Amino acid sequence: MPNSPHSSSKPWAIVLAAGASTRMGRCKAELPWLNGTTLLSYQVEQLLMAGITPVVVFGPHNARQQTGLIKCQVVINPHPETGKVSSILAGLKHIPRDFQALMIVAVDQPRSQWIYQTLLQAHLSTNAPVTAPTYQGRIGHPLVFSTAVWISLDCLSEETLGLRQVMQMFSEHIQYVEFKTADVLMDLNTPECYEEALLRYFS
Secondary structure, X not given: OOOOOOOOOOEEEEEEOOOOOOOOOOOXXXXXXXXXXXXXXXXXXXXXXXXXXXXXXXXXXXXXXXXXXXOOEEEEOOOHHHOHHHHHHHHHOOOOOOOOEEEEEEOOOOOOHHHHHHHHHHHHOOOOOEEEEEEOOEEOOOEEEOHHHHHHHHOOOHHHOOHHHHHHHOHHHEEEEEOOOHHHXXXXXXXXXHHHHHHHHHO
């Protein structure tokens, strides 16, 4: 496992990569993506380029993919089958409480460096507890959280709808950042979505 970076008061990201990829039919983290990388490597690379330190959460079934990851922490969620919340909670244990900002990033929602940087700069320029990207009125990902939301994140549960509950709790104080690209909505859940995205980027 890579060593933990020393500085804590900085932006962090929890990269969720522990899912079983049932709908995709193969592990999403190792799917080929831009620049000759995998989806996971691309996400980590773009986050690091944006000045954000990733904490990558794997499951026992794909823990081998931590090989080659640098400048990030790796966490193994022993029971990812219990839901996404369990991976978020596993990652939170490795996030210092004095973080500047915390992004929750899904491995199947690849974003470029400039999107991360735009969201981070917007978040740090206000006191908003949550910052979210939008495109034509639709809320996208990733979400960015401030330390004010720590307790709510630490109390997440599948029974209370996970991050949806947090969004509802802070609904009147969310900062929305409008983008001119639908990339902030991209979600590669199925082979069809993945193939469509490949055509878009490689055609």
